[in-house]
Amino acid sequence: MKSEIIFEKGDHKWVVLGRDPSKKEQVIDTNEYIIINEGQAVLLDPGGIEIFPQVLAEMTRHISPNQIKSIFASHQDPDIASSLALWTDLCPDVKVYCPWIWTGFLSHFGMGNTLKFTPIPDYGMEIPIGDTRHSIYFVPAHYCHSSGNFAVYDPIADILFTGDIGAALLPPDYPLFVENFEEHIKYMDKFHMRWMPSKIALQTFVRRARAINPNIIAPQHGAIFKGENVNKFLNWLDNIEVGRWDSGEEAVDINKTVWMKWKK
Amino acid sequence: MADLFATYSKNITTIFSIGVEVLNGSRALKNISLDLKLLAINGIVQAAKIGTNQGQSLITLSGFLSDLPVQIAPELKELEDISSNLAAEITLSSIYVKKFLQYTITLSKYIDNILKPLKTSYSASDFNLLNVRELERLHRHEVFTRVTSNQLQTLRYFADNNIIALKKINEMLFDGHTSFIRARTKIDNITRNGVIANYMGSNILIEASYLTDNQRSFEGLVNNIKLIINTLDSSLYTIQEMIIKGDNTLTQMINLRNS
Numbered sequence: 328m329k330s331e332i333i334f335e336k337g338d339h340k341w342v343v344l345g346r347d348p349s350k351k352e353q354v355i356d357t358n359e360y361i362i363i364n365e366g367q368a369v370l371l372d373p374g375g376i377e378i379f380p381q382v383l384a385e386m387t388r389h390i391s392p393n394q395i396k397s398i399f400a401s402h403q404d405p406d407i408a409s410s411l412a413l414w415t416d417l418c419p420d421v422k423v424y425c426p427w428i429w430t431g432f433l434s435h436f437g438m439g440n441t442l443k444f445t446p447i448p449d450y451g452m453e454i455p456i457g458d459t460r461h462s463i464y465f466v467p468a469h470y471c472h473s474s475g476n477f478a479v480y481d482p483i484a485d486i487l488f489t490g491d492i493g494a495a496l497l498p499p500d501y502p503l504f505v506e507n508f509e510e511h512i513k514y515m516d517k518f519h520m521r522w523m524p525s526k527i528a529l530q531t532f533v534r535r536a537r538a539i540n541p542n543i544i545a546p547q548h549g550a551i552f553k554g555e556n557v558n559k560f561l562n563w564l565d566n567i568e569v570g571r572w573d574s575g576e577e578a579v580d581i582n583k584t585v586w587m588k589w590k591k
Numbered sequence: 592m593a594d595l596f597a598t599y600s601k602n603i604t605t606i607f608s609i610g611v612e613v614l615n616g617s618r619a620l621k622n623i624s625l626d627l628k629l630l631a632i633n634g635i636v637q638a639a640k641i642g643t644n645q646g647q648s649l650i651t652l653s654g655f656l657s658d659l660p661v662q663i664a665p666e667l668k669e670l671e672d673i674s675s676n677l678a679a680e681i682t683l684s685s686i687y688v689k690k691f692l693q694y695t696i697t698l699s700k701y702i703d704n705i706l707k708p709l710k711t712s713y714s715a716s717d718f719n720l721l722n723v724r725e726l727e728r729l730h731r732h733e734v735f736t737r738v739t740s741n742q743l744q745t746l747r748y749f750a751d752n753n754i755i756a757l758k759k760i761n762e763m764l765f766d767g768h769t770s771f772i773r774a775r776t777k778i779d780n781i782t783r784n785g786v787i788a789n790y791m792g793s794n795i796l797i798e799a800s801y802l803t804d805n806q807r808s809f810e811g812l813v814n815n816i817k818l819i820i821n822t823l824d825s826s827l828y829t830i831q832e833m834i835i836k837g838d839n840t841l842t843q844m845i846n847l848r849n850s
Contacts, residue, residue: 379693384700391745413693417752439686 328381330388331503333543333551334484339364339461341484342389343503343545347381354378356497357406358547360488362481363390367457369397370414371479371488372407372547379410383417396457397422399465401490401547402473403429405436412438424454424465426475447477466535468492470528478532480539487541492532493560494518495549505550508559514549516567523569533565595721596692602840603688606767609837610681613774614674616830620667620781623823624660627788630819631657634795634812641802649798649809656791656816663784670777677770684763691756695720698749705742706734723757726750764845771838778827778834785823792816 328349334341345358359382360371368390374382383392395418400408408425411433415421425433427446434442452465466478471492479488495514505511523529536544544552544560552560634653638646702715713734719725729735730747738746792813799809 376693380696380700383697384704387701387745388704391741392748413690416690416756417694438690439683 328378328385330385332389333503333545334486336483338366339483340389341481341486341545342386343551344382344385346503347378348499349381350378355406356548358545358549358551359386360545361386361389361395362456362463362484363394364456364461364483365459366390366394367459368395369399369454369456369463370395371399372401372490373398373410373414375406375409376413379413382410392417395421397424397454399423399477399479400425400429400433401468401478401488402426402476403432404473404491407490407547408433409436411436411442412440415442416440424452426473426477428475429473449475451477466539468528468532468535470523470525471532472522472524478536480541485542486545487536487539487543488545488547489536490547491518491522492529492564493544493546493549493552494522495546497549501550503551505552505556505560508552508556508563511550512563515563518548519564519567519569520571523567526567526569529567529569530565533561536561593716595719596695599688599721599844600692602844603685605840606681606837606844607685609833609840610674610678610767612833613830613837614671614678616826616833617667617670617674617774620670620823620826620830623819623826624663624667627816627819627823628657628660630812630816631660634809634816637808637812645798645801649795652791652795652798656788656795659784659788659791663781666777666780666784670774670781673770673774673777677767677774680763680767680770684760684767687756687760687763691753691760694749694753694756698746698753701746701749705738705746709734709737711737720753721757723754726754726757761845764841767841768838768845771834771841774834775831775838778831782824782827785820785827788823789817789820792820 328344328347330342330344332340333343340363342361342363343358344361345356347356350356354375354377357372357374357378359374362369362371386392395414398411398414398421400411400423403425411423415423422445423442424445424447427448430444430446433444436442447465449467449469451467453462454465455462461483464480464482466480466487468476468478468490470476471490473491476490478490478492480486481488493515495511496518497514501514541557542553544557631653634656635650638649638653640646641649698720699715702718706713706715711734718729718732727750729750730743735743735746795809795816796813799813802809
């Protein structure tokens, strides 16, 4: 697992962890982010059980576990939050934020413990970073892709963490930041076509993102968008067709032979 | 160290499957008990048809036999409850062990991370991270005198967390060990009742041998009783073997932690 500081100003810092060369091949690569302010940290989408040791060991290059004050889970997927019980055992005082609709579902990741959540209401939330005077904001991103889904905006760093929005399935050794947006599209389009269920929801989110106008968009998989690529990305997102699992009628017919096989 | 992890992980998986098998095995015993009861009732009916003194003694013997399933029913119920608890305890233990192994891998990676810049010959594999005593004195090891105070603090944080996890696992393993012992005691009791049923069956056969007309039907009845008792014995033996294997594996895990 590698880690890199993507923003640093005074005692405010963003660290991204990911691109783990030692992870099992079948485990999808994820980016975990840590926001640190005055030595207190918020962990965004802590990741799955499989990569927990790598994430934690790499994280200690930047902070100690007892500096984590909050954990945020953008939605309910296992690559986002299946490690929650391991984190809450290690940091018992940590506050875990997640969309309200998923609290009961995420409790299934308790691994013998009772997980306590602070539910995020549908319209979003402001939370402090530890007991500092600085806040981050949970921005609604419902149906992008999960039905209860949030992005996170940090006004100090001007970074919008978008979870699966902007996710890409990348080849090894791909740069951390998107360098050529047009080239990058081919790593994102299939993911968005299949995982994002609603064009309207994406366009609504794009409007919110434009209102925020961040300098950096940081997704949970793939590469980070910065500067002019943020705008290019939002334009692309505004126009893509999503909620599709197949590309043509022919493929649908072929599949029909599978699920109607019993009728022969 | 990797071998120890693999053994620890494999052992808990073995115990987990044993817990499920013991539960299923003890549930299956209920059917055997019911079959035995039905046969004994059949014996009473057959004996009642004879209507002589010999018939009366056969009724008495079959009556004793039909009481046995009633007597072992609470034992079977308790065995099922113990097995059910055991399966639940083992499931929880296996979850905790998996959690603990993730923490241990973290600690192992962390040790390698902080030792790497020191260019020392030591690495995480030189420490038994599954051992409480070793974890307790880890931060005092000479190689860690060269790391920063922050790193030493984090090392202790991780080690302390692992000690707590290990102690928790050990408590759970001891609970499992106790349940295994209780299950063995119950099986011994049920086996004793099986021996008595077998003895009753033999007596019925001896008594029936004096009969002139109904002898063959009682022979068939006694054969069926013996068959059921053999099935019961063999099922109990299988469960007992599984319990012994499970308990040995569990003890090995407890010893590994204490060694």
